[in-house]
Amino acid sequence: MNKIAYSAFIAFLASIGTLVSVQALSSDEADDSSEARDITLDELAEHASAESCWKAIHGGVYDITDYIPDHPTEEEVILEWCGRESSEAWDNKRPGRPHSPAAERQLEDYRIGRLVDDQGEPLERAEAAEPPSQAEDQPMEQEAADTAPSPAEDLRLHRAMLGQPMDGHYRGVFTDRGEIQVNITFDLRDGHLTEVNFRHLAYRGVDYLTLEEDEDLYPVMVQHRRITEWLEGEPLTSIFALYEPERVVEEVDGFSGATLRGAKVISAMRDGLNRGVYSWP
């Protein structure tokens, strides 16, 4: 009896351990390069070409080689700063105009280390730029018109941010404070969304998918269903329209209240895209 219970105990620990470590390993991949290593100016200078282009921006070092073909400007503009400390260029996309927060977030994907001097001391703290005001929140295009398109509208930004995901079946989640709030599945066919469905929708312990019609939060669930209906057949880039959910569903009050938000749906979908194809159609 003792032996059986003991074996079960060990098997249990092993299984839980495996589950947790597999999860930790698979979610670490994305960010464990971020603070990866110290890079000196000399090393930085060796990567000054289109074949290998590193830039130092506010203390961080970024390998943007893969990004160059996607950059909206002429290649020279971006190549000019390869192998150099480029904070200035970054902060002055156009004179006095820094890059947008969206671009900044995108930049983080390319981070490979931090810039240090010969003694190994960090050269400049990678401080987050002041959150720019609404007017400055602009896409990366240089030739933008005076009235910048909203992030919900700007197609070129969307393409740049999403790349060209393969067709297939995707699953993604949005979690907040340890709670799974959105778990969504969708198919991509020729870059268009189909079969968009929530597998899970919750907020503060309320499971929206099981709500009865007469419950207070039921309309919120309906709005989410509208979202999936609306997305059906749309190009993938249309998910950004959910930044301004009033474009998509009516009665956004409940929707934009402190419950579920379009941004969460976008986040969950992009999580799915980052994870890659879940299964092939």
Place this chain on the structure above:
Amino acid sequence: MPLRLYRGDLLLIAVLLLPLAIAAPRLGGPPGEAAALLGWVGRVGGILGLAMLLVTAALSIRLPGFDRWFGGLDRLWWLHRLLGFGAFILIMLHVLALGLARVPAGLEVAVLTLFPPLSQLALWSGWLAWLAMVIFLAPTFQFFGRLDYQRWKRLHLLSAAALLLALGHALPLAGETWPWWLLGALGMAAMVWRKLLSPSLARHPYRVESVAPLARGVVEIALRPEGRGLRYRPGQFVYLTPLDESLTAGRGEEHPYTIASAPDDPLLRLGIKDLGDASHALQTVSVGSRAMLEGPYGDFFAVDYAQRDALWLGGGIGITPFVSAARGMAAEDEGRHAQLFYLANGPDRAYYLDELTRCAEDVERLTVTAHFYREQGPLSEAFLRHHCPDYVDREIYLCGPPGMISHLRDLLAAQGVPALRIHCEVFDFL
């Protein structure tokens, strides 16, 4: 333990299945899809596991008489351990199955299901209950050697925390709560009785009348009841709690000892061998000091066993139940025959032999045969057959050290004696 079903077992099974039966309409049958099946297994495992945990606690009650429903206290403890371990295993199955059932929704989802934010108290309460079980089971698994019995008992009190935490986990999450309130109350009541009430309510005061040395390291203590004495049958045992101030160890501790006196003896006698601190100190317990007795427990010579002639095999201090039975036979005019084999190392260690031989002279139905290991080696089949030709057909009772018991079991099994006809008393519960 041979598989014999007692009436208490049926009650036990009914109570164990109650919560599952209540939840059955909600759960339905096992679904076909893998994740759903895992979820189902997880829920069923949790319900059965908690039921087992609470019933295990309820089985710690220890009431004289009640233990006989389950074939005696030692079998009750065996059931207690069986269900306790069963609960532990099912609880882990419950956790693992529910975790794995969420894997299709993503590994994070699975891990978050098992390790949610701290604010989800009910879930963490479940983990703590499990942890408490791991801690109090650790000595059983011998993580850090074997604890001594009293320390083990104190550690085992963590089971009360495990019980409360497990209820704290289940009550907020369960579909229907009344079965849990019911079983939880049974379990808690048993523990409260056992640890808080029974020490003052269930113990009977006795005084040490005499302490007679039988051999080196063995004494017979005679106890006189202060009030009405316990009523008992041969083969039963009591928990002895000596209160003698001059004891160097074991004062106020309860230890089980088999009653060696005949049921009609006005004194209650215990043959006590020095096997450790407490039993060592008892060798010199003061005459006139007080001792509390709780019992009687056990059902070694149960009346519902077949009443054919008996074969008794007693070794070492394991002779005590047979001493009681032999002493008692003088008072009964009729009954079945019994042949006792007294297995001792040598004549000097056969401390009850003289008295048993005298009993056998007085009582025609009783025969006593001594067997000395030092002279004859382990008991052989030929010896047994020579002195008791029909031994294979008798109802057989064994009591003695583990080595002797396993030797005899093998010997008897080889002769085709059915396990149900062999009754065995062990002097160690762990």
